[in-house]
Amino acid sequence: MTGPSLRAMTTSDLPSVLELEAVIFGEEAWSREMLAGELGQQPASRYYIVAEEGGALVGYAGMLAAGDQADVLTIAVTTSRWGRGIGSLLLTALLAEARRRGSAEMFLEVRADNVRAQRLYKWWGFSEVGIRRGYYQPSGTDAIVMRRDVAAPSDAELSAAGRPGLVPDSGGAR
Numbered sequence: 788m789t790g791p792s793l794r795a796m797t798t799s800d801l802p803s804v805l806e807l808e809a810v811i812f813g814e815e816a817w818s819r820e821m822l823a824g825e826l827g828q829q830p831a832s833r834y835y836i837v838a839e840e841g842g843a844l845v846g847y848a849g850m851l852a853a854g855d856q857a858d859v860l861t862i863a864v865t866t867s868r869w870g871r872g873i874g875s876l877l878l879t880a881l882l883a884e885a886r887r888r889g890s891a892e893m894f895l896e897v898r899a900d901n902v903r904a905q906r907l908y909k910w911w912g913f914s915e916v917g918i919r920r921g922y923y924q925p926s927g928t929d930a931i932v933m934r935r936d937v938a939a940p941s942d943a944e945l946s947a948a949g950r951p952g953l954v955p956d957s958g959g960a961r
């Protein structure tokens with residue numbers, strides 16, 4: 788079987804994305820209206836991509852990038868495929884697009900209790916810059932704010948040491 792591939796997310800992906808969104812984020816899942824609204828802002832200020840493997844949608848990610856600052860808005864991978872580099876593939880594609888759009892820095896928020904995602908971001912060169920108390924609703928969980936320079940490659944990118952199947956900074960879906 789071939790590895791995961793990336794392409795732009797379109798409205799025809801919404802059913803699969805919403806299904807995954809509900810499984811992964813539960814009560815904090817985005818609604819169809821919200822996601823459709825986000826896709827409506829492509830390409831001006833948003834960039835949404837999906838990862839496919841064997842014809843199935845296995846992950847997706849979205850970013851706000853217009854001007855100097857880029858923000859990771861969402862990233863998710865099907866639970867059964869965690870730890871195989873798909874999250875890294877999505878994240879490095881967002882970084883590549885932010886670079887193309889001329890953003891200088893990239894920010895994201897991650898749940899304080901989401902250690903796995905924090906490890907992924909640290910691996911790709913993000914560091915903690917603050918805490919937003921009670922950011923995630925309705926649970927009231929704190930968010931850790933992380934950032935990195937878009938231009939400066941992280942140690943992970945420089946070493947090019949990937950897991951099997953990991954394609955660092957593939958250049959995105961387009």
Ligand SMILES: CC(C)(COP(=O)(O)OP(=O)(O)OC[C@H]1O[C@@H](n2cnc3c(N)ncnc32)[C@H](O)[C@@H]1OP(=O)(O)O)[C@@H](O)C(=O)NCCC(=O)NCCS
Pocket residue numbers: 811862863864865868869870871872873874875876896897898901903904906907908910948949950953
């Ligand atoms: C967070 C998430 C997107 C990561 O996706 P993933 O496909 O498992 O990510 P990867 O396989 O690329 O990397 C994750 C792991 O690999 C590590 N990693 C990534 N590249 C690596 C490399 N080349 N060598 C060693 N470790 C690496 C990360 O630090 C992390 O560590 P772990 O496996 O020891 O826990 C996924 O777990 C998910 O969907 N979680 C639920 C939704 C979520 O939390 N989203 C983030 C909201 S802020």
